[in-house]
Amino acid sequence: MPPDPRPTRAGQCPYLSKQEAQDANGQHVTAVKLSADQSTPACFFYRPDGSVQLSVRVYTGTSAIAKALVDKAAPVDTSNPADQPAGWKGGYQPSADGVVYAVAKAGSAVIVTSNQKQSIKARTVAEKAIAALKL
Template structure:
């Protein structure tokens, strides 16, 4: 009986301790929107220059004439069916970039608004039926327009947005968007 008396407090103490079962696996928390500002709001990521090659919808001579600089090299992104095209000047720096998006109308508009924000850009409506914006910065100019499910965005190292607009119009005509 003595053993029972001595064991009783130990059993009572252990009875109060239950086991906790954890199910599932630990998962890392999703990255915040600020971790990749180019992908904020679910937009496609900014295109990156890839292979050296010709731009399938814009000739180097057209860019040289429109932008006023010799084109030494062209690189294209992996995006399909319309890769972004990066035109380089002789010193190895990018002089002009063109991005074409065809897909969802809301995404097309959002890409244009990201490139030329409504609150800080001038309204653009050329060519007819396309809407967006253009602006000049210390680094150059951008001209971005959307129509339906398509968007075309050109960024240049030149401060005159007319150069980017000329390129955008050539791309739209070439792709028959």
């Protein structure tokens, strides 16, 4: 399993604009940071107080690892089933800081965390990222 991504540099998320993040999560974004992975960096969107309000992690590789990443983020045994967008499977559940929405399809996974409690916000972000990536 790949390690959890960490924000390492400022930049623009390649699959979700700052404005899209603001609109979907309902909070002003003051900064965007990316993980070190060059091909599909994780994106971290920050609130005015300096805390992360939203993150988007994208994995492309093997089906087994994609499913394992989703199960780690939103375990099958404890999460609600997620099946949007069509053809993607995974789960969503509350977290200590908000909500996580994680889905996989074939060798791809998209994991969204939000500091908001409404799963629809995280699901909307996942759908936008998947559409932008054409996965």
